[in-house]
Amino acid sequence: MGLLDGLMGNATKADINEVEKELEVIIAENEKIELAFKLVRDLIVFTNTRLILIDKQGMTGKKVEYLSVPYKSISRFSIETAGHFDLDAELKIWISSAIEPTISKQFRKDKSIYDVQKALASYVAKP
Template structure:
């Protein structure tokens, strides 16, 4: 992920090993990360059990919000790929009980179809 993507607020893929090490304290005993993305300090992680949105706050990033969304709570999602003039991809996730979707942006190098495949398998069944 480059500086330009960070300025625009676009997430890029990160290694599963790095994500597992960083999140080892909050993952369940048999929970495994399937795909992970990083945006400067924040992370978007899809495990075999849930969608995790990690928001590091403040100057030091010591205060962290972990938003855990079980796949059964996701009612719908949309994926928008990159275009000629729109260089970022977007994921919108609707969670039951919320009227507005959670909107996440990814840089053009991110394989948005890999993420969509994981979400489809978890939400629509294996």
């Protein structure tokens, strides 16, 4: 169901070895990729030091934005689950003392948003 989930906009766990190869040019020397989720073409990556959001843009996906957020900079986050008529779930992340969420990611009506939220909670709560 991985391909079908990806096409439907559902987040699926990504293969760590593939993500490591894709991100080897931006990963620091002592940094380790620990968990990753694929959302259509985009990625949400948890390393031992930061959250990396990868946004592949354009038809070919050649243009890529890498947004790095140190866990200590995340002040709060929320999830909004999908309802009967609203089929999208949403993850919102606030950085430092921002009033509005700095990051907002849409998910389809599935349970994967809970997995992403659990991972985010465990990484942000690390000392």
